[in-house]
Amino acid sequence: MGFKRDQLIAVLMLLPSILLIALFVYGFIGNTVYVSMTDWGKDAALALDPVKNFVGLKNYADLFTGFLDGRFRQDLVNAVFYSFFLVAGSLAFGLFLAVLLDRNPKGERFFQTVFLYPLSLSFIVSGTIWRWLLAPDGGLNVLPVFIGLPKLEFQWLSSLETTLTFNWQYLPRLLVIMISLVVLVISLFILGKGSRKTGAGVGILGFLLLAIGIFGKDLLPTILFMEEIHGLNMATIGIIIAAVWQYSGYTMALFLAGLRGIPRDLVKAARLDGASEWQYYRRIAIPMLKPITLSAVIILSHISLKIFDLIFAMTGPDNVEAGHPSLLMYLTTFRANQFAKGASIAVVLFILAAIFIVPYIVSSYQGRKAAEL
Amino acid sequence: MKTQISPGRLILYSLLILMVIVYLIPVYMTIITALKFPEDINLLTSWDFPDRINWGSFSQAYDKLGPNLTNSIILTITATILSTLLGSLNGYVFSKWKFRGSETIFTLFLFGMFIPYQIILIPLFQVLRALNIYGGLPGLILAHVVYGIPITSLIFRNFYAQIPTGLIKSAQLDGAGFFRIYCRIVFPLSAPGFVVASIWQFTQIWNEFLWGICLTRHTSNPITVGLAQLAGGQAVNWNMPMAGSIMAGLPVVLVYIFLGKYFIRGLLEGAIKE
Numbered sequence: 032m033g034f035k036r037d038q039l040i041a042v043l044m045l046l047p048s049i050l051l052i053a054l055f056v057y058g059f060i061g062n063t064v065y066v067s068m069t070d071w072g073k074d075a076a077l078a079l080d081p082v083k084n085f086v087g088l089k090n091y092a093d094l095f096t097g098f099l100d101g102r103f104r105q106d107l108v109n110a111v112f113y114s115f116f117l118v119a120g121s122l123a124f125g126l127f128l129a130v131l132l133d134r135n136p137k138g139e140r141f142f143q144t145v146f147l148y149p150l151s152l153s154f155i156v157s158g159t160i161w162r163w164l165l166a167p168d169g170g171l172n173v174l175p176v177f178i179g180l181p182k183l184e185f186q187w188l189s190s191l192e193t194t195l196t197f198n199w200q201y202l203p204r205l206l207v208i209m210i211s212l213v214v215l216v217i218s219l220f221i222l223g224k225g226s227r228k229t230g231a232g233v234g235i236l237g238f239l240l241l242a243i244g245i246f247g248k249d250l251l252p253t254i255l256f257m258e259e260i261h262g263l264n265m266a267t268i269g270i271i272i273a274a275v276w277q278y279s280g281y282t283m284a285l286f287l288a289g290l291r292g293i294p295r296d297l298v299k300a301a302r303l304d305g306a307s308e309w310q311y312y313r314r315i316a317i318p319m320l321k322p323i324t325l326s327a328v329i330i331l332s333h334i335s336l337k338i339f340d341l342i343f344a345m346t347g348p349d350n351v352e353a354g355h356p357s358l359l360m361y362l363t364t365f366r367a368n369q370f371a372k373g374a375s376i377a378v379v380l381f382i383l384a385a386i387f388i389v390p391y392i393v394s395s396y397q398g399r400k401a402a403e404l
Numbered sequence: 405m406k407t408q409i410s411p412g413r414l415i416l417y418s419l420l421i422l423m424v425i426v427y428l429i430p431v432y433m434t435i436i437t438a439l440k441f442p443e444d445i446n447l448l449t450s451w452d453f454p455d456r457i458n459w460g461s462f463s464q465a466y467d468k469l470g471p472n473l474t475n476s477i478i479l480t481i482t483a484t485i486l487s488t489l490l491g492s493l494n495g496y497v498f499s500k501w502k503f504r505g506s507e508t509i510f511t512l513f514l515f516g517m518f519i520p521y522q523i524i525l526i527p528l529f530q531v532l533r534a535l536n537i538y539g540g541l542p543g544l545i546l547a548h549v550v551y552g553i554p555i556t557s558l559i560f561r562n563f564y565a566q567i568p569t570g571l572i573k574s575a576q577l578d579g580a581g582f583f584r585i586y587c588r589i590v591f592p593l594s595a596p597g598f599v600v601a602s603i604w605q606f607t608q609i610w611n612e613f614l615w616g617i618c619l620t621r622h623t624s625n626p627i628t629v630g631l632a633q634l635a636g637g638q639a640v641n642w643n644m645p646m647a648g649s650i651m652a653g654l655p656v657v658l659v660y661i662f663l664g665k666y667f668i669r670g671l672l673e674g675a676i677k678e
Contacts, residue, residue: 052513145424
């Protein structure tokens with residue numbers, strides 16, 4: 032009796048959760064992928080068993096190259112900028128705060144509490160507050176007046192300005208150029224490790240791609256029949272500031288845990304060798320934070336896809352300039368009842384997230400396996 | 405003894421105080437705006453402390469948000485209890501009753517924590533409608549319990565890993581089974597795990613917005629949806645949304661201030677791999 036039976040009970044106790052996850056996570060993802068390849072959303076879209084015809088990848092083709100879906104493309108560009116600035120800003124501020132607190136100031140608990148409390152708030156609460164702070168004629172814009180400067184005129188959330196623009200027609204070329212740069216960096220890295228032949232080979236490949244990207248006007252397709260300009264919309268800046276304000280405390284907590292985890296012996300040895308504070312952080316501490324930085328980048332990129340709530344609270348869902356695919360998915364699906372197209376936007380979002388998440392989860396799985404052996 | 409303050413320390417403290425001001429400015433603005441009368445709110449004096457205090461903002465905001473607050477309280481408490489209990493059981497199996505493939509299953513669970521929820525929204529909407537629980541709190545509770553499984557299982561699995569396996573083995577030798585070990589040994593040691601997991605779930609569920617707006621009808625809207633609607637109107641008197649923000653934010657901030665170290669533990673749990 033005994034062990035075998037108990038092991039069976041254990042599996043049975045887990046079974047409901049396994050089934051729920053299998054259905055609600057994996058089954059639903061599969062269903063959304065399927066829906067994205069249909070035309071659900073015409074008549075009686077809200078019927079419990081609506082008419083769906085299989086249309087293949089048509090919805091995706093529309094999103095990326097269709098005449099009517101320019102808003103999706105700008106939202107996608109916005110998403111890249113939102114993610115990039117949220118990650119970069121939170122890492123920079125978080126590291127700065129962590130280094131300050133690592134100096135063991137008096138009242139450290141107090142400071143830590145102050146820097147972290149925004150994290151506990153809902154994006155809706157912080158968004159409401161920041162919307163007021165960024166009101167065109169008040170809030171932050173009048174702050175310079177207190178030190179005798181003219182007040183700012185920047186329209187934080189309703190600016191129509193755009194910088195860093197590019198033409199969507201040439202997206203394939205831009206992507207090739209970006210990939211070529213990555214390849215070139217990899218080749219330098221390989222060269223640095225000492226394997227000349229491979230490095231040079233990869234380098235040549237990189238230059239080839241770069242040349243195709245720059246000169247291959249006719250080699251690569253133009254994916255839109257008309258010029259369409261996208262770029263960094265200035266209306267997103269205020270939202271990014273609010274997001275960084277809210278999430279830099281999180282990276283601070285991660286980095287501080289990392290800095291505190293550095294063995295005391297190492298810190299002492301560095302001191303004995305006469306390393307200055309600056310050298311200590313530059314040469315020893317910060318390089319040791321690499322794994323934590325990687326975790327932070329992944330978690331923050333994932334959070335940046337949830338910026339839905341913050342944008343909703345700060346500009347409402349209908350502000351085109353500050354849009355994000357997650358909002359567009361909501362509008363397309365639940366306002367316009369175009370379920371299939373909404374599903375295809377969701378799949379694009381999902382793929383963006385999976386690029387970061389899957390390697391992270393696989394490596395944590397391997398880490399656990401290794402720890403057990 | 406007199407402590408000497410070096411220039412380095414002076415810079416350190418000035419930077420820290422500067423950052424404290426930056427982080428607290430929104431709080432200051434929220435409080436003073438909430439305490440103003442609508443006619444006293446104008447953009448040029450928005451930073452000034454009010455000359456006369458208007459406590460009425462809070463009762464006005466409560467008139468609008470009261471039902472939402474009730475919904476959020478019911479939702480958060482129910483879903484938190486259910487999902488931490490489920491997580492505790494799962495964590496117990498994942499850490500003390502490992503079987504072939506249990507690590508793979510655990511990894512597949514974790515993936516569910518990281519998906520953007522738009523990807524499951526349409527089928528979720530359809531399934532809740534088919535089950536006839538769309539629009540009300542039960543559907544929302546179901547969603548929070550199901551999608552809370554990954555994080556709560558993770559927290560409890562890591563927590564139970566600290567309980568020596570020898571303890572379990574010797575109980576087994578004494579003839580204790582799966583449930584007896586859980587009730588007599590594991591569960592009584594679980595208090596810190598429950599604190600970390602329920603604080604995490606409490607803040608997540610209280611703050612959630614996407615499902616709230618997509619899956620509930622007006623009468624079942626949680627506080628976040630109520631606040632977004634209160635603040636989203638065109639000609640808003642800003643004292644009301646600010647008072648509403650305080651109502652929606654205070655519960656989680658209080659939890660954070662008084663139970664901060666557990667909150668941070670939950671936070672790090674999700675990020676730092678063992």
